[in-house]
Amino acid sequence: MEKIVSLAKRRGFVYPGSEIYGGLSGTYSYGPLGVELKNNIKQLWWKKFVSTRPDVVGVDGPILLHPKLWEASGHTEGFGDAMVDCKECKKRFRADHLVEDATGKDLEGKNEEMTKVIQDEKIKCPNCKKSNWTEVKDFNMMFKTQMNGIEGDIYLRPETAGAIFVEFKNIVDSTRIKIPFGIAQIGKAFRNEIVAGNFIFRLREFEQMEIEYLIHPEADWGILFDDWIVKQEEFAMELGAKKEDLRRLEHPKEKLSHYSKKTVDIEYKFPFGFKELYGLAHRGDFDLTKHSEFSNEKLEYFDQDKNERFTPHILEPTFGVERSLLLALVAAYEEEKIGEDDERVVLRFPKKIAPVKVAVLPLSKKEELSKPTLELFGKLNEHFVSQYDDTQSIGKRYRRQDEIGTPYCVTFDFDSLEDKAVTVRDRDTMQQERINIDNLVDYLKEKLN
Structure with a gap:
């Protein structure tokens, strides 16, 4: 966690x-x-x-x-949890959670029983480790x-x-x-x-x-x-x-x-x-x-x-x-070994909820690549939430995009100036495919469903 x-x-x-x-x-x-x-x-x-x-x-x-709404629903009188305070460190705890964590007993709604168990079992405060408690009482949470x-x-x-x-x-x-x-x-x-x-x-x-x-x-x-x-x-x-x-x-x-x-x-x-x-x-x-x-x-x-x-x-x-x-976040998080010496952290979000769908990366910061890459970024950003990144090596940029769960990275390199194609890298498989720029939007739409 x-x-x-x-x-x-x-x-x-x-x-x-x-x-x-x-x-x-x-x-x-x-x-x-x-x-x-x-x-x-x-x-x-x-x-x-x-x-x-x-x-x-x-x-x-x-x-x-309107406050009468909360009277009607019962919240004004009865919306709360049982609390207990540590007299030593002044920390407040939810009594039923404190009892259940210490004893395994579910006593929610039974304030007198919880007070007795806390005292009899000498349950220790999770914060200061002492056992000096107030009585359990209800606390309205509104x-x-x-x-x-x-x-x-x-x-x-x-x-x-x-x-x-x-x-x-x-x-x-x-x-x-x-x-x-x-x-x-x-x-x-x-x-x-x-x-x-x-x-x-x-x-x-x-x-x-x-x-x-x-x-x-x-x-x-x-x-x-x-x-x-x-x-x-x-x-x-x-x-x-x-x-x-x-x-x-x-x-x-x-x-x-x-x-x-x-x-x-x-x-x-x-x-x-x-x-x-x-x-x-x-x-x-x-x-x-x-x-x-x-x-x-x-x-x-x-x-x-x-x-x-x-x-x-x-x-x-x-x-x-x-x-x-x-x-x-929990379901997507994965630490994956790559070969014998490398490892990556990847968030394998389902594509429809990934916060960034496409990363657009020039292989170099040189203007001959950055200018057409920015133009491509503007075109893709009309269709997908995209991110432009030209900082550090291409490998480190791939790792950054893996960590935020971006399904596809599009790299514009020197060959792109001649063949009018880009390299598309898949987050999950790390496989790379050369795609013609004219077909790129349709290709990504199909992949992103």
């Missing part, structure tokens, strides 16, 4: 947030390559789950929502702020779903879409996590890609549920995950939210173990019923064909952008 974190910073994927001021825990910036990779992941998701499906529409709701003209607290949304539910009526009225259908959104969410960590896996500011899929209360939801799980796993594999590195974890009944009929996590084998990647939940009619109750607006669906009015039930597939990006 350390090698991936180092490469991510060195090559411009992910930087620690506010680093010149000493950093800010749990925050990161996405560099030139990171933002391209993020956008490619989001575009792939939108194409797969929204723009190519007749039964899903999109929405982009606000981060600041960020508060103020708004002119509004009394009381306003919250940064802790999830994107609320912005979808409040627009249910508008979407039904303006689109005339028929049940079953989904409403999709990509957007920021904010959670004041007790402990952020594992690089970009757990953050306080993050992006969600979420769908609320509305179905008839009597629909055979099991088939739809299974179909969504398969599609979520397919998406993970499109980002580079191997099937054997994915697994499903169904929440036991005692762990389910009171409104949920079924919840399944899709976990991925990260370097720090199997952890939740995506989630899928059957939320029943809880959300629309609660928002209807608190807003005094009827949030129902009327089926004109059947002359039937009802409150839809909801299946909710949820995807994290940053966890998807982390998956892509």
Whole structure:
């Protein structure tokens, strides 16, 4: 994991947030390559789950929502985790993770039991190695702020779903879409996590890609549920995950939210173990019923064909952008031996999400090569995200492009001046092929699919 974190910073994927001021825990910036990779992941998701499906529409709701919305959803009173503080070093930890890491026991939601176990087992602080703890208590993870003209607290949304539910009526009225259908959104969410960590896996500011899929209360939801799980796993594999590195974890009944009929996590084998990647939940009619109750607006669906009015039930597939990006980095990273004395680091991104598709390299900095190479770069950049590089030897430039996952390198050499052809190098095989410049765009389009 350390090698991936180092490469991510060195090559411009992910930087620690506010680093010149000493950093800010749990925050990161996405560099030139990171933002391209993020956008490619989001575009792939939108194409797969929204723009190519007749039964899903999109929405982009606000981060600041009416505070009553969070009362209706239960976030104001109950959105939090159990925390415990070390009295010696003043570090704060999520209590259920502390207990599970030390004993293997899953006691989430059982604060008194966790306090007893921490004291009886004399669990040591991971930071100072002493055992002097406060009692376990709940901590609300919503960020508060103020708004002119509004009394009381306003919250940064802790999830994107609320912005979808409040627009249910508008979407039904303006689109005339028929049940079953989904409403999709990509957007920021904010959670004041007790402990952020594992690089970009757990953050306080993050992006969600979420769908609320509305179905008839009597629909055979099991088939739809299974179909969504398969599609979520397919998406993970499109980002580079191997099937054997994915697994499903169904929440036991005692762990389910009171409104949920079924919840399944899709976990991925990260370097720090199997952890939740995506989630899928059957939320029943809880959300629309609660928002209807608190807003005094009827949030129902009327089926004109059947002359039937009802409150839809909801299946909710949820995807994290940053966890998807982390998956892509982990799955792509490889250290490959070349012969007996050489080694390279390569990111084998699937071509459709690679941040740079083509690198354009003059064999020499001499103007007789650099000028036509720059002209070729301008031509290719109209079709593909490309990068021009003329620094150091051609071998070192190939290695740099391998490290950022560029599928193809195009080299313009002295022979190119005569034969009007270039050398195209494949990232994965390192094989090289001579291609006529007039045919280059079509050749790369075919290769990049």
